[in-house]
Amino acid sequence: MDVPFATVERIAKYLRCLKRIKNKKIKLVSSQTLAEHTKVTAEQVRKDLAYFGKFGRTGTGYDTEKLAKKLEKILNPKLNWNVCIIGAGALGHALTNYPDFKKAGFNITVLFDSDPKKIGNKIGTAKIYDVKKFSPITEKKKIEIAIVATPENAKEEIEQIITKSKIKGIINFTPATLNIKSKRKIPIIDVDLSQKMYILSFLITKGKRRQ
Amino acid sequence: MDVPFATVERIAKYLRCLKRIKNKKIKLVSSQTLAEHTKVTAEQVRKDLAYFGKFGRTGTGYDTEKLAKKLEKILNPKLNWNVCIIGAGALGHALTNYPDFKKAGFNITVLFDSDPKKIGNKIGTAKIYDVKKFSPITEKKKIEIAIVATPENAKEEIEQIITKSKIKGIINFTPATLNIKSKRKIPIIDVDLSQKMYILSFLITKGKRRQ
Incomplete structure (x- = not known):
């Protein structure tokens, strides 16, 4: 079906x-x-x-x-997912602390970044690893979902590391379209916060709109 | 229509x-x-x-x-909106720096928080004000959209300050349902990131699903 x-x-x-x-x-x-x-x-x-x-x-x-x-x-027959976040900036930080993920069974276990100043630090209980170690760490920690919260220009690097990994699904917060060239079909959900702003803008102004 | x-x-x-x-x-x-x-x-x-x-x-x-x-x-006939963020935590910080808002004509002008350590600081060019000054500051700065990025338990305070203000529309990142008791009809867009996780979970597992 x-x-x-x-x-x-x-x-x-x-x-x-x-x-x-x-x-x-x-x-x-x-x-x-x-x-x-x-x-x-x-x-x-x-x-x-x-x-x-x-x-x-x-x-x-x-x-x-x-x-x-x-x-x-x-929606969520598995009930428990190990999740990683790529990009330990402000957005990665905010998502790690997003309270509803855990309630819904999505556990942010680790983060990845390329900044040596961030690698080794922790956000709550989640440790930040070098993005170069993406495949071995995600396999060891049985991580199946990756949240991409990097700047847009990291697109190609992200595509490469995810393609080589065993990640099963992606939430993409960057405006870029990710092309994962894998034989496995990896679903990608794009989160575009500007869309929400556009919809709100429409609702605010619709009373004043010429038809 | x-x-x-x-x-x-x-x-x-x-x-x-x-x-x-x-x-x-x-x-x-x-x-x-x-x-x-x-x-x-x-x-x-x-x-x-x-x-x-x-x-x-x-x-x-x-x-x-x-x-x-x-x-x-x-969607956006007005082209330029002044926007404020209530809550200068990690999420407020991330949203202030979200590059696509500005491109789409949504300018994060100020933030509000109740933490004295944060009040007076800046995130980029956006200053953090005391949430108690919400109405005078938003009116002075001609702010029409408020993004709510506070913890869930700030719900009642948020409802009160927005009801008293001239805000025209809300993006709500908290899991709470906001009740704004205003004669003006104020559209509220709820952003629930867990929904995205649920949809991804469905897509990953649907191959393995019993029908």
Whole structure:
């Protein structure tokens, strides 16, 4: 079964929404409520969930906690991932301390940098290693996910080290498009914070827009 | 005309894609190419663009540069925004230095924090002010967008100071849901980096998934 990428993205949004509702101790949730919170239609919510089986009973809504657990299992069946960050600058630092990663089962174990002043230091419990040792360290520490938080001009070096490694997936915070020439298919998620700013800008100005 | 939120999100993705294609000096782009790069259907691309008028001619594709300019104008008609960051920790620091904000017309002008050791310092050219002075400083500096990069437990204080201010839009990096009780409708964009991790986790494991 091939689940559309957009569905996976929305499932992640429903999960965020369910966790919030769960924190408010609300036991049942309708597809309408999920739809309103994630800015889609209720029909879309039901269609997306249908990819993964039957949830809830008609008319009564979904059990908030059960649905949250199921969606979490769908998205993250492995539950625990060792993650490294390439780039121990301000962004790498911030991501290492991002509290929700750990809660969701993503453990930032090590960082990599090329700056001799940073190598050997620690951010919290995560040690900064020389990026030249990327493959041996990530293999030894069983790291499967790499977060790229370097300046854009490190692109080629990053591509080379990841291609040679056993990394299984990438979150890319640089504006560059990474080309990993590996026979293994390595999924890459690009995080572009400017996109969020553009969307906000649209929402602020739309009242004043000529159509 | 009411443009669906999902369309606005996709328009921002098309824009990112067009900028990349433009950098490769490719002059014409088809809806199919835009679709592949942003993981939607070509029909969806055409439908989304149709909300904003006619672009390109049937069969020849879109002029990459012109379409990029038009989409940028649709998303960000104002071109220049003064932005502040609440929270001068590692994340606030990283966001202040995020190179693509400035390129897209979003200028991080000042930061706010409650830590006396940080107040008065600068990150690049942006000065850190006492969060107690939020309203007078943001009004004086004509700041319309606030990025919230504080710990989650600052939620209530943040809600209060933003409600009293003239801020027009918010990017929220905390896991908390902000309730701004203002008569003005203030759009809030939540950035949840765990969602990206969940999506990556799904993509890595989907080959090994029982259906």
